[in-house]
Amino acid sequence: MSNDSAxxxxxxxxxxxSKPSFRIRxxxxxxRWQAIVVTGLVLCSLVSLLTTIxxxxxxxxxxxGFFADSRIELWKFLTGTKWTVGQTQGSLSYGIWPLLxxxxxxxxxxxxxxxxxxxxxxxxxxxxxxxxxRSFLKPTLEILAGIPTVVLGFFAxxxxxxxxxxxxxxxxxxxxxxxxxxxxxxxxxxVTSLAxxxxxxxxxxxxxxxxxxxxxxxEVTLKVVVPAALSGIISAFLLALARAIGETMVVSLAAGSxxxxxxxxxxxxxxxxxxxxxxxxxxxxxxxxxxxxxxYAVGTVLFLITFGxxxxxxxxxxxxxxxxx
Amino acid sequence: xxxxxxxQLEHRSDGQRKMFSSSFSVICLLVSSLAIVxxxxxxxxxxxxxxxxxxxxxxTASHRENNPEESGIGQAIVGSLVICSICGLVALPIGVGTxxxxxxxxxxxxxxxxxHGLIQLNINNLAGVPSIVYGxxxxxxxxxxxxxxxxxxxxxxxxxxxxxxYSYQVKTLGGQYVKFPARAKLQPTIEIQDSxxxxxxxxxxxxxxxxxxxDEESTLAKTRSKSVIRGTxxxxxxxxxxxxxxxxxxxxxxxxxPAKPTYSQFAKILEPITVTGPDxxxxxxxxxxxxxxxxxxxxxxxxxxxxxxxxxxxxxxxSIFRENSFFHMHLPFSKSVLxxxxxxxxxxxxxxxIASQEAIRGVPQTLxxxxxxxxxxxxxxxxxxxxPSATPGIMTGAILAMSRAIGEAAPLLAVMGGVLGxxxxxxSLMDRTPVLPVTIFKWAGDENQGFEHLAAAAIIxxxxxxxxxxxxxxxIRHRYEKKLA
Numbered sequence: 001m002s003n004d005s006a007x008x009x010x011x012x013x014x015x016x017x018s019k020p021s022f023r024i025r026x027x028x029x030x031x032r033w034q035a036i037v038v039t040g041l042v043l044c045s046l047v048s049l050l051t052t053i054x055x056x057x058x059x060x061x062x063x064x065g066f067f068a069d070s071r072i073e074l075w076k077f078l079t080g081t082k083w084t085v086g087q088t089q090g091s092l093s094y095g096i097w098p099l100l101x102x103x104x105x106x107x108x109x110x111x112x113x114x115x116x117x118x119x120x121x122x123x124x125x126x127x128x129x130x131x132x133x134r135s136f137l138k139p140t141l142e143i144l145a146g147i148p149t150v151v152l153g154f155f156a157x158x159x160x161x162x163x164x165x166x167x168x169x170x171x172x173x174x175x176x177x178x179x180x181x182x183x184x185x186x187x188x189x190x191v192t193s194l195a196x197x198x199x200x201x202x203x204x205x206x207x208x209x210x211x212x213x214x215x216x217x218x219e220v221t222l223k224v225v226v227p228a229a230l231s232g233i234i235s236a237f238l239l240a241l242a243r244a245i246g247e248t249m250v251v252s253l254a255a256g257s258x259x260x261x262x263x264x265x266x267x268x269x270x271x272x273x274x275x276x277x278x279x280x281x282x283x284x285x286x287x288x289x290x291x292x293x294x295x296y297a298v299g300t301v302l303f304l305i306t307f308g309x310x311x312x313x314x315x316x317x318x319x320x321x322x323x324x325x
Numbered sequence: 326x327x328x329x330x331x332x333q334l335e336h337r338s339d340g341q342r343k344m345f346s347s348s349f350s351v352i353c354l355l356v357s358s359l360a361i362v363x364x365x366x367x368x369x370x371x372x373x374x375x376x377x378x379x380x381x382x383x384x385t386a387s388h389r390e391n392n393p394e395e396s397g398i399g400q401a402i403v404g405s406l407v408i409c410s411i412c413g414l415v416a417l418p419i420g421v422g423t424x425x426x427x428x429x430x431x432x433x434x435x436x437x438x439x440x441h442g443l444i445q446l447n448i449n450n451l452a453g454v455p456s457i458v459y460g461x462x463x464x465x466x467x468x469x470x471x472x473x474x475x476x477x478x479x480x481x482x483x484x485x486x487x488x489x490x491y492s493y494q495v496k497t498l499g500g501q502y503v504k505f506p507a508r509a510k511l512q513p514t515i516e517i518q519d520s521x522x523x524x525x526x527x528x529x530x531x532x533x534x535x536x537x538x539x540d541e542e543s544t545l546a547k548t549r550s551k552s553v554i555r556g557t558x559x560x561x562x563x564x565x566x567x568x569x570x571x572x573x574x575x576x577x578x579x580x581x582x583p584a585k586p587t588y589s590q591f592a593k594i595l596e597p598i599t600v601t602g603p604d605x606x607x608x609x610x611x612x613x614x615x616x617x618x619x620x621x622x623x624x625x626x627x628x629x630x631x632x633x634x635x636x637x638x639x640x641x642x643x644s645i646f647r648e649n650s651f652f653h654m655h656l657p658f659s660k661s662v663l664x665x666x667x668x669x670x671x672x673x674x675x676x677x678x679i680a681s682q683e684a685i686r687g688v689p690q691t692l693x694x695x696x697x698x699x700x701x702x703x704x705x706x707x708x709x710x711x712x713p714s715a716t717p718g719i720m721t722g723a724i725l726a727m728s729r730a731i732g733e734a735a736p737l738l739a740v741m742g743g744v745l746g747x748x749x750x751x752x753s754l755m756d757r758t759p760v761l762p763v764t765i766f767k768w769a770g771d772e773n774q775g776f777e778h779l780a781a782a783a784i785i786x787x788x789x790x791x792x793x794x795x796x797x798x799x800x801i802r803h804r805y806e807k808k809l810a
Contacts, residue, residue, distance in 0.1 A: 286555060314450070
C-alpha cells in the first residue's frame, strides 16, 4: 500500500543526467511533433505549480475578507484564547489559540506514540529482523498505512474511547487522548517506512567496520547506523508531524466539536482541521459571511504550519544528508 | 570517540554487552508487533460491529433518515466509483506527463533547470499539504470559481448553463402530472444570496459583502456601505433600456447589478394551455373555476385543473421542474461530482507524479541509449523505450494513488457537503452524490446508535475495495518485476 506523502524523490537524479554525446538525427516532422509534446508536458507540470499558487492566492485573498471585517483585529486573532465563530449564540470571540492548542495537544499525543514506536520498528526492520518476520511486519505496516483516516476515526470513537480510556478515568465521550492515539497509529507506518529507508541507506561497510572492532549489534545500531541516518530520521519525524497537524477526519470524529483551551487530555478539543470540517458539515457556509471567511483564516494558519514543517524536513534531508559514494 | 555512551559501554563486560544487545532485540520485536496487534484489533472490532449488517439489501439501498434497518450504501458506492473515475482520468495523464517532463526532459539552460528544480520542490511540498486544504481550494476554485460568476441561488439557476430544460409541472384533478415548457422571464424581485460585484450610483464597481442574519451587523462605516444582509430583496428596474436589479446596502447606499432572465418558482394557470401528459402526448388542459363541479368522466378529470383550488393536492399553481441531460454543465461547477473529482485529482496528483518518477527512474539507462543510437528523438525514446518498460511501475503507483482517493473524506466533505442521500439517480456531472467515506463519517457521528453498525458495515465494503485495488497492484508488480530484472 502507499506510503503516500513525500516518498524519497531525489535519490537517483545523478544517474539520469548522462546524456548521449552524439548528435541525434531526426526528421523535421518528428522534431515538430516533439515540440508539441514537450509543450503539452510543460503544461502538465504547470498544473502542480498552479495548485500551489491557487492555494496561496485563495488563502491570502479570502483571509483578507476575514481581517477586513470591522469586528476582527489581527492581534486578537493571534493571541485570543476563546473561539466562538460559527456559534449562533453569545458574543463573538475569535482567538485562534483554543483551536491551535487542540491541534498541538492531539499532535503531541500522536507523536509520543508514533515517534518512538516508529523509530524502534524501523531499527528492528532494518537491523534485526529476519527475512520471515520482515515478510510479516512489512505488509502489516503497509496495510495500516492504507487504512482510510475516517476508518481510524471510527475506531477511535467506537473502540478506543469506550473500551480503553473510559475504564481508566473520567474521559469525556470526545477527548483529545483517543484522537491522539488514533493519529499516532496513522503516523506510525509513515515514520517507520521513512526512517527505515534512511537506515537502509547507510552503507554496509560502516556496519562491517564497527563489527570488526568487536561491537555488538546494539552498539552498531545506536552508535553507527542511527547517527549516520539522523538527517533522514529527523525529516521522517517532521513529515509525520506535518501529517498529524493536518489530519482531519480522525480528529473531527473523535475529538469533539468544542474548542477548549486546556491541558487536560480527557477534555474534548476541537482542532483547526476539526473546525473547518464542522463548518462544512453544517452546510451553512455562504460566501461573504464571517464564518465562511474564518475557514480561510484558520486554513492559512494550518497551511503555514504544515508547509513550513515540510519545507524544513526537505531542507534537512537535502543539506544534512551524509553522502557516501 | 569520547561521547558518554561510548565510555559507559567500555566499562561493561562482554557478557553484559551481549545481554543488552539481545534484550534490545526482544524489546524491538515487542514494539514492532504492536502494529500487528493494533491492526488485528481494528479489523476485529469493525467486523464484530458491522459484519452481520452486511447483506445485499445494504449494498443496494440508499440512506433513510432515522431508519438504519432500511438504509444502505447503493448510491454511495456508485458515487465513490464515479468520482474516483473522474479523479483518475484527470490526475493520471497530468501526473504521468509531469513525471516524464521532470525525468526525461531535463534542460541544459540554467534558467530552465531552475524551473525544473522549482517544480520538483513544489511537488514534494504539495505532498505534505493537508487534504482539507485541497478541499478548501476545491471549494474556492471549482465550486465558487473565485466568485467570478455570481449566481442567484434562489432558483438554483446558474448564469451559464447547458443541457438543462425547464418546465412547469402541475397535478391534474385525475392525479396525473402534466408539464408545459417554461419561458424565462425576469422576476420583479430577487433575494441576494452571494457576494457579487455591483455598481453604485456614481458608476463605481465594488464587491458586495453578504452577511448572514446570524452574523452580527457590521459596525464600521467603511464596511457598512459595502454590505447587505443575506436575503435582502433587489427590485427589477429598467434604466436606459437595460434590465437591472436595484437594492441598498445597510448604509442605505443604492447599487445595481445586471438582471439575467430567470424562471419563477411557480406559475399560475388561469387559461387553457397545451401540456404534455405522463405518456408524452400533448393535449389542451381544461381550467375550471372554483365553483364548477369536479368532472365525473375519468379522462376529462385527468385533463383538468382548478384555476384556484384551496386544496394543495389539486393546486393549479405549477412548480418549476428541471430536467438535466447527461451533458448538463454550468459555471461555476457548484457542489457537484465534477468539482469533487477535480479536487481529489489535485489531492493525488503529487502521489501519482512521485510514483511515476520512481518508475521512470527504474528504467535502465541502456534502453535509452540504444534507442538514441537508432536515431530516435527524445520523445521517440520516451514513447518507444521508456514508457513501455515503466508502465507496470506507473500502473502500480496509479492504483495506490486511487486507493488513497477512494478513502479520502475531508476534501469531499468540503466540496459537496455532508450529502447522505439524493432523491434522483446520478445523471450528470453537475449532480451531487453521497460517497462512501463521507457516509461513514456521517453515520459514525449520528446520534442514532443503529447507524454505528451501518458505518462499520460500510467500512468493510470500503476496505474490500482497497484490498481489491491493492491485490491488482501487487499482481502487476510481481508479474512484471521479473521481466525487467
